[in-house]
Each structure stands twice: as structure tokens, then as C-alpha cells.
Amino acid sequence: MNIRHLALALLSLLPLHAEPDGALPPPPLSYRIPSSENNPLLEISKPLEWSRLLPGQIHADIDAAMRKYIERIRTAETVEKPTYDNTLLIFLENATLMDAFYRAEVLIRLRDSPEHRKLATELDKKYNQVKEALFHNEHIWPILKKMVTQDWMRRQYGGRHHFITRFMAEFRDNGADLPPDQKAQFIIRENELAALKRQFAANLADAQAAWTFDITDYKILDKLPPEYVKQENGRRFLRYHIAETILGICPDEKLREALWRSLQTIGKESHDNSDLIRRILAVRQKQAEVLGYANHADRIASRCSINTGAQAAEYVRNSLQRLHPAYVRNMKRLQDIKAQLTENPQAELAPWDVPYYSYILSSIYLKHFADFDKMLTSDMVLQRIFDRLSHMYGITFSERTTVYLEPGSNKKAPAGTVEVWHPGVRYFEITDKTSNARRGAIYLDLEYRENKETGIWTIPVTTYPHPLQKVHCSVISSSHGIQALMYPAGIQHMLHELGHVLHRFMSNTEQDYLGFQTSVDDFDEFTATLHANLAKRRDVLTSLMQPALTTEAYLNYNNLKEYEDIQTQFRILCESLLDLEIHMHGNLDASQDLAASEKEILRDYLYLTPQGENLTEYLPFCRNTFIFAGGYSGLYYTYFRSEELATCARHRFFDESMRFRQTFLEKGYSKPASELYGNFMGIDPSPASIQRYLYLDPDLEYPENVETTPAPIKP
Incomplete structure (x- = not known):
């Protein structure tokens, strides 16, 4: 479910005349928080009662929110003199619908079952009904196009101007300019695509369970x-x-x-995803074509700083070529280790050897870390992560007592406790040290369960500051177990997800209900990657994993991180090239073998044995949920792009973390992310400039301020 569209969708009710800049006015006395007694999914004044959120209740609550939202859209069609105030407050109330979809998605991902899969499919259709009601509204879209041509609109200050620009682009990307018959087909294909993506993820989950x-x-x-x-x-x-x-x-x-x-065999044989992949590609290609793009990769690139799929592919290929020699050295190093340990100078690596000898290499480098799990508990490490972020940003993390109630039990959580969906889930509130104002709350679900989506990820459950409650809330889930925090990689993963969360929580602008949405999609992972890189610093590792690291231990760890970073970034680039190339070509013939297509695309970069067997690790198409079931199609390269941006910024970020909060996080993307980055770093963040800074001329000086004049809004 692509919730980001709905976030922008709810900006539909914009004014037709200018108003003074400034903070939001207080809510009118008639404003009421929706009651949670009948609609617990729509609760915004307190933590959710998860035990009440059964599939039937979720349907009823989303239906209630949809009716209210569509009613508001109908009202907006007849407003004679809209103002920023009277439309914005309507939007804030309607944002409850967006959160309802998010909250349902949390349970779908944490409680995989036939019942929840059916729920997911049905909610996808309702979500597309909402998109159709807004983006294909024959009254609102003409009003908006006329509105942006007015002089007063062009004079809107940065935050509002940027919002309107993004908002108009979102309408076009959802087919607002299409003729009526094509709009109907567009929505049909959106429903088909949502169902195919769900089936892809379900096939993979079933394959893993049946394996x-x-x-x-x-x-x-x-x-x-x-x-x-x-x-x-x-x-x-x-x-x-x-x-x-x-x-x-x-x-x-x-x-x-x-x-x-x-x-x-996973993703193949009885749970083969090949046909689903071809169908997903075909639908995406058709959607791109009707919107005027040559292919899906171009459609996605249109909202990024790299403007076409071909340019993005060139960026990835250039990066692969630059990284390839270091990657080859790493692979030869593994081969040398195998030859030494097997006492066979002629020993050749096999695909099943690469992870094992990588582990041997890490064991050599991390021998000084071996006793950490005897000296610390994972809870202590988690608390020290919170302490580090508290020091950087002037915030505090406070844990609340939680209680688990059986779904459908009709019980109430005891006073002073927070209800959770599983006994192992924890709940933390974040407040400002200076003002004592609440910034947000986090549910941590770090235990492995069979019916829980694998990996580590975060998803919001409250995304906007209601006029009566300015607090965000998110879930961080991991299937790795809290014990993963005993190791540097686990710390890095946790910091990555906390980077996403803090980006949402710190937004402090008029438009901060969209603060977590990036305006340029190749910045989506930047703040998360920047925070993850804290785990590479000696002082941070020492504070998290005392006793203090010796110089030898840290140098060994740094050498290991260099090896791991090369392997990881090379894998990401390989998967990025697969993503871009497959979406630039649009359709795959049924006779084309997917594995053969992968090897053909990557032929210049694969590390092969003398017998021609591939040793380069990458996620094949049949198991790649990022590309075929998630929101990263055409965008997977942003993980590498974010690493470059974060590498440039990491020292200044650590030394000036409060300034980063003020100049980047608190701005909530009221300006383009590239502009906010430039203002913080004093450098041009374009890919060419960042790569020049990193690889060619590290001493290059850039102007201190690269603020730009907003471009005219396109009618």
C-alpha cells in the first residue's frame, strides 16, 4: 500500500486567495476529536487499544473515515471563497483516514494470516477508492490548476509554495489530466497492481514458511x-x-x-513469482505510458534529482565501475583465506563459501568484541543508544509500562499502562528536555515470531499533529531479536530505523504533518543512513559497548567495516541496476528466463569462478520485495545515493547535531530536501557534485549557502 500518495492527497483543500504567513490559528470551538468508543482505529488522543482492532472493526472504522473524508471533498467542491485556514483544518481532521490505513498495515505485517491477507487486499481497494475520489475529482482539479496561476499564489512563502508544487505533481502522477475513460482504466490497473504486489509478498512468505x-x-x-x-x-x-x-x-x-x-528454490517451484513479476512490470509500464513517460523508471525519476531512468542507470554503472576493483580485491581475499584454511593453494571459492569466509574474516577482526555479551545486556545497549541521541538532540526517552490483551477480549488496559499487540512489545515516549513537550512515541517489537514480517523496518501509526495533540508515533519492528544489539551491525540497524523515526518527530513547521515525506525521493534514506553511520565512530561504539575499545580493536573494526561496506554497497548497486534496467525495458516476454536476464544485465560486474559460476551476492528478482512488493521500484539506488550524502555529512552532523536538528529535521521538508541539505552542509548535493567531493577533490570549497529561488508552480 503506497501511503505516501494519500498523505499528499489530503492537501486537496487549498485556498484561492492569499493570507498572511504565520502559525496555525487555534482550532475552532466546534472542533472535536473523533470518539474512540465506536471507532478505536481512529483514536488520536491516546495510545491505541490494539485488542479491539479485529478485521471487522478495521473495516468499519476505515469506512467511517472514508465517508467523512469524501463528504469533506464534496463540501470543498462548493466552497465559494476558500481560505488557507478553513481548508487546512478540514485536512487535519481528514488525516485520520491516512493513519487508519497505516495502523491496519502494522497489524497486517505483524500478524500474517489468511484473515489478515484478505484484509490487506480489501483495504488496498478502499485506498484506491479514496485516491479516485480525490485525484479524479472533476471539480477540484480545475480549481487547483486555475489557482496556481494567481499572483497571490506565486507569492506564497517557501513552505506553502513547496507544498503546492508537490501537491500538483501528485495529482498529475495519479492521472488527473487523463480523459474520463482512461481514468477508469487507470484505477482498475492500480487495483490490479496492488493485488499483484500483495500476492508476490504472500508467495515469498509462504515459500519461506514451507521451506x-x-x-x-x-x-x-x-x-x-x-x-x-x-x-x-x-x-x-x-x-x-x-x-x-x-x-x-x-x-x-x-x-x-x-x-x-x-x-x-525459494520464490520458485511451488511458489514461483516469475509470472507475477512479468505482470507487475506490464502494469507499471502501461501506467507510465498513459501518463506520458517512456517507462516506469522515467516516471519515478521525474520526482528525483536524477531525472530519467537512463541517467539513474548511468549513475549506478559509474558507481559500480568505481567500486569494482575494491570488490574484486575483497573476493580474492576470501579466496586466499580458503586456500590457507584448507591448506590447498588451488582451492576455489564456491557460492556457498562467500558468507562463511566472510564470517571467518569478521571473527578475526572482531575477536576483541567477543566478551561484550558477557559484560553488557541488550537492554543496557538500547538505553545507551537512547542516551546518545538524547545528548545530541536535547530529548529524553521514557519507557511506559505496557500490557498485552488478547484480541477481542473486550478488556481495558489498567490505568497508567499502554496496550500492545504482543507481550514482548515495549513503548517509549520522547520529550524535549527544555520545553518538556512531547515529540512522539515508539513501539519497539524486537522479537522473532513466525507470523511476523522478516527484517527490521519502521512504520508510522500517528503521522500528523492534530490541533489538540501534536505527537507522532511509530513502530519499529525487527525479526532479529533484541540480542542483535550486542553487535555493531545490530546497533547500526537500530540507529538506521531511529533515524527515520526522529525525522518524523522533529518536524516543527506549519506543514509538519507531512514532515516525514521527502520532496525528492532520492533523499528518502538520507537521515536514516546518517544516523546508522554513528555506529562507525569509535567514541559512539565505546559509549555503547563499554569497556572502552582499544586502539587495536577499533582499527580492526574499521578494517572490517571497510570490507563490509564495499560488499554491501556493491550488492545494493547490482540490485539497483537490475531494478532500473528491468523497469526501463517495461515488459518481459514469457520465454525470457529471469535468472538469465539478471546475469545479462550484470555481466560486466559479476565475479565468476574459472568454471563460470557466479559468486556475486545479490537478491534475485523472485525474492526482491523491495522492488516488486514495496515502494522502491525505480528507486533502490537511493540507498547508495544516501550513503554518499551521509558520508559527506557525517562529521559535521556529529559535531553540530543540534544545528542539524534546527536546519534540517525541524524544517520538515517545507523546502526541497536538497536545499535543506545544501544549507546545512554548504555544498551542492547533486550526484555529480557529491561524487566529486568524495572521490576527486575532498578539499574543494563550496559556498556557505546554496538556497535557491522557488521555481514557478506549474499550472
Whole structure:
């Protein structure tokens, strides 16, 4: 579900005449917070009652919010003299609908079941009904196009001007200019695409759940903890979520080979995603064409600082070529380690060797970290992460007592507690130290569960500052377990997600209900990556994982991070090139083999054995939910782009964190993200400029301020 469209959609009710700049007026006395007694999904004045959010209740609450929202749209069609005030307050009330979709998505991702999958499909259709009611409204769109030609509109100050620009672009991207018959087909295809993406994710989840690997005869795995093993008919089977870890640490090469080959079947065979991929590509291509783009990659690039799919692909290829020599050195290093440990100078790496010998390399470098789990608890590390961010931003993290209630139990949480959807979930409130004002709250769900979406991710549950409650709220979920915080990589992942969350919470502008939305999509991961890079600093690691690191330990860790960063960024670039190339070509013939297409696209960059077997690790199409089930199609390269932006900014960010809060986070993207970045760093953030700064001329001086004059709003 692409919620970002709905966030912009709710800006529909804009004024037709100028008003003075300034803060929002107080809400009228008639303003009322919706009651949570009948519609608990729409609660905005207190933490949610998750046990009441059963699928039937979710449907009823979203239907109620939709009726109210569409009623407001109809009212806006007849407003004779709209003002910024009377339309903006209407929007804020209607933002409840956006949060309702977010909250339903939280439960869909944390409670995978046939019932919740059905709910997801039905809500996708309702979501597209809302988009149709707004973006294809025959009355509002002409008013908006006329409005932006008025002199008073052109004089709107930066935040409002930028909002209106984005808002108009969002209408066009959703087919507002299409003739009526094409609008109807556009929505039909949007529903089809949503269903295909859901099916892709469901297929992959089912493939992972159904995957089996018999380890009964592998005595080396006899002592695996029970939670990693399924017992059936006297046989022992490895669970999927631990398989990649076993592949990386198991010294038995025959076991590694068998396990690796078994893992390659996921997303294929009985849960084959090939046909879904072709259908997704075809629908995306058609949607791009009717909007006037050559392909889906061009459509996505139109809102980025790299303006076409071809330019983005060139950026990725240039980056791959620059990184390729270092990547080859890393792979040869792994081969040398295998030759040394096997006492066979002629030993060749195999695909199942790469994760294992990477682990051997990390074990050598991290031997000084081996005793951390004996000296610290994961709770202590989490608290120290919060302490570090508190010091940087002048905020505090306070944990509240939580209680789990069974779904449908009709019980109430005791006074002073916060209800959660699982006993292991924790809840933290964030406040400003100076003003004691609440900035937001975080649910942390860090335990592994079989019906929970894998990986680590964040999703908002309250996204906008209601006039009577200016607090954001988000969920951070991880299937890695809180024990992952005992290791530098786990700390880095947690800081990444907290970077996303703090970006939402710190917004402090008139338009901060959209503060978490970036105006240039290739900045989407910037703040998260910037915070993740804190884990590379010696002083930060020392404060999180005392006792203090020795110089030798830190130098070893730095060497390991250099190796890991090269491997990770090379993988991201490979997957980015696959993403862009497949979406620039639009359609895949049924006769085309997906694996062969992948290798053809990456042929200049793959690391091959003498026998021609590929050793380069990347996520194949059949398992890539980022591209085919998520929101990163045509945009996956932004992870690499964000790494470059963050690398440039990391020292100034750490030294001037309060200034970063004030000049970037608190602006809430009331200006283009590129402009805010330039104002903080004093450099031009275009890809060419950033790469020149990083790789060619690090001492290059840039002007202190690169603020730009807003471009005219396109009618």
C-alpha cells in the first residue's frame, strides 16, 4: 500500500486567495476529536487499544473515515471563497483516514494470516477508492490548476509554495489530466497492481514458511536451540529464519553447499513469482505510458534529482565501475583465506563459501568484541543508544509500562499502562528536555515470531499533529531479536530505523504533518543512513559497548567495516541496476528466463569462478520485495545515493547535531530536501557534485549557502 500518495492527497483543500504567513490559528470551538468508543482505529488522543482492532472493526472504522473524508471533498467542491485556514483544518481532521490505513498495515505485517491477507487486499481497494475520489475529482482539479496561476499564489512563502508544487505533481502522477475513460482504466490497473504486489509478498512468505531442510544427519547441528528447529516424524528440520546464519558460520562445506542449493528454490517451484513479476512490470509500464513517460523508471525519476531512468542507470554503472576493483580485491581475499584454511593453494571459492569466509574474516577482526555479551545486556545497549541521541538532540526517552490483551477480549488496559499487540512489545515516549513537550512515541517489537514480517523496518501509526495533540508515533519492528544489539551491525540497524523515526518527530513547521515525506525521493534514506553511520565512530561504539575499545580493536573494526561496506554497497548497486534496467525495458516476454536476464544485465560486474559460476551476492528478482512488493521500484539506488550524502555529512552532523536538528529535521521538508541539505552542509548535493567531493577533490570549497529561488508552480 503506497501511503505516501494519500498523505499528499489530503492537501486537496487549498485556498484561492492569499493570507498572511504565520502559525496555525487555534482550532475552532466546534472542533472535536473523533470518539474512540465506536471507532478505536481512529483514536488520536491516546495510545491505541490494539485488542479491539479485529478485521471487522478495521473495516468499519476505515469506512467511517472514508465517508467523512469524501463528504469533506464534496463540501470543498462548493466552497465559494476558500481560505488557507478553513481548508487546512478540514485536512487535519481528514488525516485520520491516512493513519487508519497505516495502523491496519502494522497489524497486517505483524500478524500474517489468511484473515489478515484478505484484509490487506480489501483495504488496498478502499485506498484506491479514496485516491479516485480525490485525484479524479472533476471539480477540484480545475480549481487547483486555475489557482496556481494567481499572483497571490506565486507569492506564497517557501513552505506553502513547496507544498503546492508537490501537491500538483501528485495529482498529475495519479492521472488527473487523463480523459474520463482512461481514468477508469487507470484505477482498475492500480487495483490490479496492488493485488499483484500483495500476492508476490504472500508467495515469498509462504515459500519461506514451507521451506524445509532436513538436518537430522548433520551431527554438527545437534545442539541448535529448539526455536531454530522443527521436529516432524522423528526428523529435525531447520527453520528458515536461521538458515542464512547457519550458512555463514558452518565449517562443513558439504552441508553449506546442500543448504545453499536448497535456499535457491525459494520464490520458485511451488511458489514461483516469475509470472507475477512479468505482470507487475506490464502494469507499471502501461501506467507510465498513459501518463506520458517512456517507462516506469522515467516516471519515478521525474520526482528525483536524477531525472530519467537512463541517467539513474548511468549513475549506478559509474558507481559500480568505481567500486569494482575494491570488490574484486575483497573476493580474492576470501579466496586466499580458503586456500590457507584448507591448506590447498588451488582451492576455489564456491557460492556457498562467500558468507562463511566472510564470517571467518569478521571473527578475526572482531575477536576483541567477543566478551561484550558477557559484560553488557541488550537492554543496557538500547538505553545507551537512547542516551546518545538524547545528548545530541536535547530529548529524553521514557519507557511506559505496557500490557498485552488478547484480541477481542473486550478488556481495558489498567490505568497508567499502554496496550500492545504482543507481550514482548515495549513503548517509549520522547520529550524535549527544555520545553518538556512531547515529540512522539515508539513501539519497539524486537522479537522473532513466525507470523511476523522478516527484517527490521519502521512504520508510522500517528503521522500528523492534530490541533489538540501534536505527537507522532511509530513502530519499529525487527525479526532479529533484541540480542542483535550486542553487535555493531545490530546497533547500526537500530540507529538506521531511529533515524527515520526522529525525522518524523522533529518536524516543527506549519506543514509538519507531512514532515516525514521527502520532496525528492532520492533523499528518502538520507537521515536514516546518517544516523546508522554513528555506529562507525569509535567514541559512539565505546559509549555503547563499554569497556572502552582499544586502539587495536577499533582499527580492526574499521578494517572490517571497510570490507563490509564495499560488499554491501556493491550488492545494493547490482540490485539497483537490475531494478532500473528491468523497469526501463517495461515488459518481459514469457520465454525470457529471469535468472538469465539478471546475469545479462550484470555481466560486466559479476565475479565468476574459472568454471563460470557466479559468486556475486545479490537478491534475485523472485525474492526482491523491495522492488516488486514495496515502494522502491525505480528507486533502490537511493540507498547508495544516501550513503554518499551521509558520508559527506557525517562529521559535521556529529559535531553540530543540534544545528542539524534546527536546519534540517525541524524544517520538515517545507523546502526541497536538497536545499535543506545544501544549507546545512554548504555544498551542492547533486550526484555529480557529491561524487566529486568524495572521490576527486575532498578539499574543494563550496559556498556557505546554496538556497535557491522557488521555481514557478506549474499550472
